[in-house]
Each structure stands twice: as C-alpha cells, then as structure tokens.
Amino acid sequence: MSITRRKSRYAEQDMATIGTCHLCGQQKLLTYEHLPARSSFNRESVEMFGLDSWLGRAADGSMTGGTEMPGGAGAHTLCYECNSLVTGNHYVGELKRWTTTAMAIIAKELKGDAAGNALHWQMKRVYPSRILKQIVAMLASVNSASLLDHHQPLREFALNPRAMGLPNRYQFYMFLTHPTSTVARYAGLSIRLAPGTWCGTWITDLVWPPFGYVMTIDESQHDQAADIDLRLPILVTDEPYPGEFADPVAGGAFSKTRPMALPTADSVRIPVDVRLADGYRTEGAELAHPTPFSEWTETEIKEVLESLLRTLCVRAGEEYDVSFKWVYGQGAVLSVESGPRTATTDWLPVGLSVVAAFTGHDRVPDKGIAKHHDTMRFNDSPTGGE
Numbered sequence: 001m002s003i004t005r006r007k008s009r010y011a012e013q014d015m016a017t018i019g020t021c022h023l024c025g026q027q028k029l030l031t032y033e034h035l036p037a038r039s040s041f042n043r044e045s046v047e048m049f050g051l052d053s054w055l056g057r058a059a060d061g062s063m064t065g066g067t068e069m070p071g072g073a074g075a076h077t078l079c080y081e082c083n084s085l086v087t088g089n090h091y092v093g094e095l096k097r098w099t100t101t102a103m104a105i106i107a108k109e110l111k112g113d114a115a116g117n118a119l120h121w122q123m124k125r126v127y128p129s130r131i132l133k134q135i136v137a138m139l140a141s142v143n144s145a146s147l148l149d150h151h152q153p154l155r156e157f158a159l160n161p162r163a164m165g166l167p168n169r170y171q172f173y174m175f176l177t178h179p180t181s182t183v184a185r186y187a188g189l190s191i192r193l194a195p196g197t198w199c200g201t202w203i204t205d206l207v208w209p210p211f212g213y214v215m216t217i218d219e220s221q222h223d224q225a226a227d228i229d230l231r232l233p234i235l236v237t238d239e240p241y242p243g244e245f246a247d248p249v250a251g252g253a254f255s256k257t258r259p260m261a262l263p264t265a266d267s268v269r270i271p272v273d274v275r276l277a278d279g280y281r282t283e284g285a286e287l288a289h290p291t292p293f294s295e296w297t298e299t300e301i302k303e304v305l306e307s308l309l310r311t312l313c314v315r316a317g318e319e320y321d322v323s324f325k326w327v328y329g330q331g332a333v334l335s336v337e338s339g340p341r342t343a344t345t346d347w348l349p350v351g352l353s354v355v356a357a358f359t360g361h362d363r364v365p366d367k368g369i370a371k372h373h374d375t376m377r378f379n380d381s382p383t384g385g386e
C-alpha cells in the first residue's frame, strides 16, 4: 500500500527489469506502467509513502520516508506487449477521455461547500468495457503478480480487446474524487470487515484524481444497477485504506461505509497469513486492533478469532477447526481452518493468564496447544449489524 503526493517535476525514469508481468503472467522484460496512465494526469513527479509513513505523519500532515517517482507514479509491472500493445493501444485513450471530461467538470462545478455528493454528466459514444479493462490492468499492477493467476476471467477479459462480460463475482465502482481529498493511493487486495455483513469483502482500489477505481470480489450485497448516465458518487479520500471513503455531505449515502476503528499509530497490527479456497494466499495482510497488547484479555483474542472466520467467510453450517498454541515468553498463535481455507496470525504477545482465560482454564502450562472443532451457527451478522 502506498500513498502519493504531488511534488516537483523531474525527468522521466524508465529502467526495465525482468519479472512476472502482472497482466499476462509471463516472465518478461517489464516496462514502467504509469498508474494511472500518464495521459490521465500522471506526468508530474510524485513522492510515494508506505502505511508506516502515513501512520507516523506529523500534525500538519507532513510525512517522511517517501520515495521519489520522477515522471509520474507507477511501477515496473507490465511487459511491453501488455503495456503498449494491449492497454496502451486499446484502453488508455478511453481512460484519458473520461478523466479529461471529469477533471473539467470538477473544476467547473465543484467549488467549495456548494458542491454536492453526486454529479450527473453525459458522455457520448462511451466504451465501458475499455474502461473496465483498463481498470483491471491498473488494479492488477497495484496487486501482487499472482492475483490474476487466481482470477483467470479477469486476465482473459483484460488481455482481449474484444472480450465482453465478466462473472458478476467481480464488481467495479468508480467515484469522482472531491477537490478536498488529501490522499491518492494504491491499495492491494485487502479484506474489509464491515458492520452489517458477516463475510469480509475483498477489495482493492486505486484512487487518483479525478477518479477512484474500486473492485470487490465476492461481495455479499451489491447493486446490480448499471447507471449508464454516470451518476457517480463524489467521495473524499483521506485514509490510505482500501474501501474507506468519506462522504463530503454529512449524513450522505456513503457515510456509513466508514468503519468504527481504523488503524492509528497506536494500533497493534497483526500479520495474518490467509489462504483461500482457490489457493490465493495474501501477501503482507494485517489485522489492526485499537487496544495495545499490554491490555489484551481473552476478549481481544475472541475478536481476532471472529475476524479470521469472517475473513475466510465461514458460513452457517460449515465446519471449522481452531488451533491456539502458546509458548511462555513468546505469546500465542491463533489459527483457523475450514476446508482448504486457512488463516493464521503471527505471534500475539500475550501472557499465560490471557491464554488460560481464552482456553477456559485456571492455569495452563508454559507451552501447549488447544484445539477446537465446531460448526458455524451464525446465519448472518453475529454482531447484530445495522
């Protein structure tokens, strides 16, 4: 995950390297893919920051530890064929048309507090599938190179300029960025545990004025409507987490997408290894919890367990195994398995009294492992939802 901020202009950088192309999946010489395309307001030099820089930012918002990206934000992710012959020749022009039109509208109609939270405009002769394919290519670049190995329909769709249609497990959203937005971002596939739904939603996005591009996978509830006249929500992005958008109009339609607690500099961040039924394994996934480890009780461990079950989307009637191992002085590791799906935390630095409370004992030995087999009983949200 990275954050970008505009800076001064530098000369273009283009150093090719060999690697796995994020779109076609082949080992090739990789070229610099501008994210978004260079012609869509991405030619200026920017500085990119990781999540740690953002969490440690100063009161005035300034950050340290960034990387200079002369010539626009992007990465060496696509081979020449994918970058130039497929996306460059077929899709980028359409993206440019959309972003240019949107930028002009934002400049003209969104001024100060008078701006609303949605906007109507019409474009003639649009090619939605070209935009969609460009979005797939951009999000593939934002994610690990193996993403499309596990989502072949996305790869086939984006690689073929004439392909039509996608399975509806993939949902796409676009929104206009509000002029007050402070953060542009790339967010690789993450799990979002939203109130009101049991299963987490896999979400990845790329936010860069004038648009945010969002894809969800296996989202439990979604609107089937395709508004061809482009009534787009306008959202403020001031958090570097995927799927978090603030509605500039208080009480507006999107304000409930804001969760209760986002990580802060004080949050504990727990590395979690997740493997899904299709073999997809997350890289660098983290679970955030607002309570410092020193104050953890069995309640926090139970919350982590619930998060793991929701991440794996273990539904009512499905069996699962919980394993909890601990070593005095090191802490405990919590692991959930349901069929081919697994989720395992890194070491949680908790003491033996917390281990004892979680496992339902008065005392526990210095090291051990507790196993529990169960069937999911919840039908929907056990937390009550909205």
Ligand SMILES: [Zn+2]
Pocket: 021, 022, 023, 024, 025, 026, 028, 078, 079, 080, 081, 082, 083
């Ligand atoms: Zn390629």
